[in-house]
Amino acid sequence: MPRGAQSVQQLANAARARRLNRRNWQRAPSLACQDLGVTIADLEKEPHAVAAMFDDVAGKYDLTDTLLTVGVEKLWRRATVKALDLKPGQRVLDLACGTGTSTRALTRRGAQVVACDFSEGMLAVGRRRLGGLPVRLVGGDATSLPFADNSFDAVTISFGLRNVADVPRALAEMRRVAKPGGRLVVCEFSRPRFRVVRAMYRFYLTRVIPLVAGLVASNPEAYTYLAASIVAWPDQYLLERQLSLAGWQQVTHRNVTGGIVAVHKARKGPAD
């Protein structure tokens, strides 16, 4: 495609993505505000506030996670590992690794795993849990990664991208540190395909999560924020577009558990 035509196409895509994103965000406040008592302004947290929130919940993060997902998260993690298709010796970055639950699943493939997060509290729990496994845990922000260009065969982020303040910048950073032809796999909550599942899921997000979090979590408000951030997050098609706009190629997604979670795959161009 000629250079001019390509930039017109990109501008059109960007405008459409912004429109869709606005629609998404416009739908969200009615639910987020009325049912969860959270505003869009509340969702636009500063990075240090997000890190502090995860520091707060770190101790009980895994217990709460297992209870809230009733163990289904294991399916999501398996789908992520499958999509990564790691070979022994390959170098993979698990970004926003948290306490290392997403990281542990990657070590079984014989890959060299580097895990990175900006919450010291989550990393401290991760260091204890992953002790003895061949993983390097690194403190760092997704929007300014402490790694060299072209240094990973694959980059993955599970349930972390939604919490990043500047998503386009983080996607550009992931592309920078991936090798040419390298893979990206994003595992994130998404929009259930069927209306009845969507209705049940909304009920679950707005009623069940606050209730369970109130009983077991150290900071229940954090889970109210997390539930609202799921509602406000772009659906699978818009996220595909955002990945393409960030320069990732061959972008596809697979719905898991009826679209409650989507696993997106993409590649960095071979000459990128």
Ligand SMILES: C[S@@+](CC[C@H](N)C(=O)[O-])C[C@H]1O[C@@H](n2cnc3c(N)ncnc32)[C@H](O)[C@@H]1O
């Ligand atoms: C819901 S946890 C997911 C942890 C883990 N990947 C998992 O699947 O269980 C989200 C993580 O994203 C991290 N995070 C959010 N924004 C980040 C950023 N800008 N840079 C690095 N980590 C970030 C948080 O600190 C938190 O540990």
